[in-house]
Every structure is written in structure tokens, then in C-alpha cells.
Amino acid sequence: xxxxxxxxxxxxxxxxxxxxxxxxxxxxxxxxxxxxxxxxxxxxxxxxxxxxxxxxxxxxxxxxxxxxxxxxxxxxxxxxxxxxxxxxxxxxxxxxxxxxxxxxxxxxxxxxxxxxxxxxxxxxxxxxxxxxxxxxxxxxxxxxxxxxxxxxxxxxxxxxxxxxxxxxxxxxxxxxxxxxxxxxxxxx
Numbered sequence: 412x413x414x415x416x417x418x419x420x421x422x423x424x425x426x427x428x429x430x431x432x433x434x435x436x437x438x439x440x441x442x443x444x445x446x447x448x449x450x451x452x453x454x455x456x457x458x459x460x461x462x463x464x465x466x467x468x469x470x471x472x473x474x475x476x477x478x479x480x481x482x483x484x485x486x487x488x489x490x491x492x493x494x495x496x497x498x499x500x501x502x503x504x505x506x507x508x509x510x511x512x513x514x515x516x517x518x519x520x521x522x523x524x525x526x527x528x529x530x531x532x533x534x535x536x537x538x539x540x541x542x543x544x545x546x547x548x549x550x551x552x553x554x555x556x557x558x559x560x561x562x563x564x565x566x567x568x569x570x571x572x573x574x575x576x577x578x579x580x581x582x583x584x585x586x587x588x589x590x591x592x593x594x595x596x597x598x599x
Contacts, residue, residue, distance in 0.1 A: 415535070415543045421519040427481070428491035429507040436481065436507055443539050445478040445568065447560065450522045450533040454486045454494040458554045460501055462532070465557040467503040478564055480506040485528055487512050522548060534560060536567050544571075 424437040449466055451459040463482055473480055486494075488510035495501050495508070509516065511530070517523040522533035534555055536545040544567045549555060566578040569588070576588040 415521060415546055418543055419541050420537060420543060423516050423519060425509050425511060425516060426488040427507040427509040428488045428495060430505065433488055433492075434507065436509055438541065441479075441537060441541055445476070445539060445564065446537040447473065447478055447480045447564065448520065448533070448535040448537065449480060449482045450517060450520060450530040451482065451484050452529040452532070452551055453484055454490050455497075458532075458552065459484075460498055462554050462557075464500040464503055465555075466560070467505065469557040469561050470505055472561055473564065476564060476568065481509050482506060483509040483511050483516055483530065485511050485514055485517060485530055536564055538567070538571060
């Protein structure tokens with residue numbers, strides 16, 4: 412199995428619903444800032460609104476960290492607007508909701524379920540150079556946790572700006588990191 416970690420995202424251009432308007436989003440829009448992609452199977456479903464609502468609740472914190480969030484499903488941007496208008500949970504969303512009806516973006520991130528035309532639950536953290544630094548892919552029935560997403564973004568940003576340091580499990584900002592060396596081998 413190959414991995415997308417440390418690969419550059421493939422070029423894309425798509426329509427999205429964002430703050431009451433239809434907009435175009437492309438891979439070029441990502442350059443120079445951190446991004447998070449949250450893939451989900453479909454609008455008007457069950458687990459999806461709980462996840463997107465959770466991300467919406469953490470969106471301002473991510474924005475303060477210089478991160479833009481993009482949710483993506485194989486629905487159209489029109490369907491995203493209809494869902495946004497119909498659901499109190501989805502009304503909380505302030506980030507762009509990308510429509511991927513052709514599945515190009517879902518295939519680029521290797522989360523497409525071909526026989527169903529749906530995306531798996533995939534979360535990707537992309538650095539300002541457009542390189543994927545973290546990925547999480549879950550089966551359709553397993554929801555994700557936005558609080559841990561924030562922590563993983565914080566760790567990715569920390570590692571990117573502190574050469575030679577790594578973040579151990581459950582690391583939180585302000586806690587000690589590690590500097591890998593022969594002195595640590597077998598002592599952790």
C-alpha cells in the first residue's frame with residue numbers, strides 16, 4: 412500500500428458552497444497556508460453532520476492557527492447549499508464545502524469508493540507548500556474527532572518550524588518534545 416504522506420497534492424479545480432455563495436476553489440488557493448481536507452461520504456446522512464458540526468465548532472481555533480478547512484464529498488455544490496439551508500448543524504459551517512461530483516479530488520486523495528461513488532472519511536493536513544503531512548482514513552461508520560485534528564495540526568506546525576524536534580504521542584502545545592538521537596534509543 413502506498414502512502415500520500417510527503418507527496419504534493421494533485422492540481423484540482425472545483426465548485427464549492429461558502430458563506431451563502433458559490434465559489435471556485437483550486438489547488439492554487441492552498442499555496443502559502445496550512446489546509447485541512449475533510450472528506451465524507453454524502454450530504455443528508457447520519458455520521459457526516461456530526462463530524463462536520465464538530466469541525467465547525469473548532470473552525471475559529473483552526474483559523475487562528477492560519478488553517479483553512481475544506482470539506483469534500485461527491486455531492487454537488489448545489490446539494491451542499493440545500494443541506495446547509497435544511498440542517499441546523501450544517502448551518503454552523505463557515506468553511507468552503509467543495510462539491511466533487513466527478514470524484515477527481517476524492518481519487519487524488521485516494522479515498523474514493525468506486526463502486527459506490529462516495530468518499531471514505533478521510534482527513535488530510537496539507538502544509539503551505541501543498542504537501543500532505545498527515546492523513547487519517549476511516550470506514551464509513553467511524554466518525555472522527557475535531558479536537559484531535561486540532562492537536563495534530565498543532566504538532567505538524569510545530570515540527571515544521573522546529574528542525575530536529577518531534578512530537579510524542581498525545582503531545583500538546585507547551586509540552587516537551589523529543590530530539591531524536593542515539594542517547595534516546597532504548598530509553599523511552
